[in-house]
Amino acid sequence: MPAAAQVSVSVQGGVHAARIDRPERVLQQPARGTWIEGAAGEATTFGLRVGAWFSNRWGLDGGLAWSRNRSWQGSVGGTPPDFQTHTFFSSATVRARLTGPDFRWGLQVGAGPALIFHAGSGNSLLARNTDLGAVVNIGGSLRLDPRLALTLDAHEYLFSSRFAEPYTSPLGGAPLPAGSRFRREFVLLAGFSWRTH
Numbered sequence: 071m072p073a074a075a076q077v078s079v080s081v082q083g084g085v086h087a088a089r090i091d092r093p094e095r096v097l098q099q100p101a102r103g104t105w106i107e108g109a110a111g112e113a114t115t116f117g118l119r120v121g122a123w124f125s126n127r128w129g130l131d132g133g134l135a136w137s138r139n140r141s142w143q144g145s146v147g148g149t150p151p152d153f154q155t156h157t158f159f160s161s162a163t164v165r166a167r168l169t170g171p172d173f174r175w176g177l178q179v180g181a182g183p184a185l186i187f188h189a190g191s192g193n194s195l196l197a198r199n200t201d202l203g204a205v206v207n208i209g210g211s212l213r214l215d216p217r218l219a220l221t222l223d224a225h226e227y228l229f230s231s232r233f234a235e236p237y238t239s240p241l242g243g244a245p246l247p248a249g250s251r252f253r254r255e256f257v258l259l260a261g262f263s264w265r266t267h
Contacts, residue, residue: 078264078266080118080120080263081261082117082118082221082223083115085115085258086112087257088139090110091110092251093107093108094155094196095195096108096192098193099147102147103146104151105144106192107142108141109142111139113140114137115135117133119132127166128165131165132161132162133161135257151191154190155190157188157189159255160184163207166179174212175211176212177208178211180208186229188231196232196233197234201230203228206226207226208223221259223258223259224257225257227254227257228254230252232251233249233250
């Protein structure tokens with residue numbers, strides 16, 4: 071079957087290693103003696119991608135990955151609330167195969183634009199909840215049969231977030247200035263890919 075007729079759908083799960091060195095979100099409940107701020111940590115992530123090859127070497131794909139980080143630090147009066155930081159990664163990439171289209175083992179690389187959406191509990195410290203950036207990735211696959219394959223993909227998202235105001239943590243430490251922070255967020259996803267032909 072010609073490579074141009076091959077469309078693949080991937081469903082994956084994995085982890086997102088958040089590398090930011092300051093909180094994105096805070097939750098304040100003075101009456102309960104609660105102050106929580108988001109902390110960096112590994113987050114569970116789920117992804118969906120759809121791609122197509124227009125030659126034996128080159129293809130396009132696009133998809134979404136949803137990350138949920140439940141890491142936080144602070145002081146809590148009573149039962150801790152369910153505090154979460156959500157990140158939605160949306161991207162499209164141009165892909166290049168490094169192995170032949172009929173190999174059982176596959177290796178590919180890609181790059182393209184990305185939109186990153188921020189949400190979650192409490193109040194956002196960001197000046198905007200959508201950031202424009204880029205993604206680079208490398209992926210591997212092991213074909214189980216002509217249509218089904220195991221996949222492993224590493225994505226590096228590159229973007230800048232802008233913080234609206236200076237922030238001083240009640241937990242101590244130097245005040246954090248407002249302004250932009252360059253970010254590199256790593257997402258590792260494993261799952262299954264199904265192709266039409």
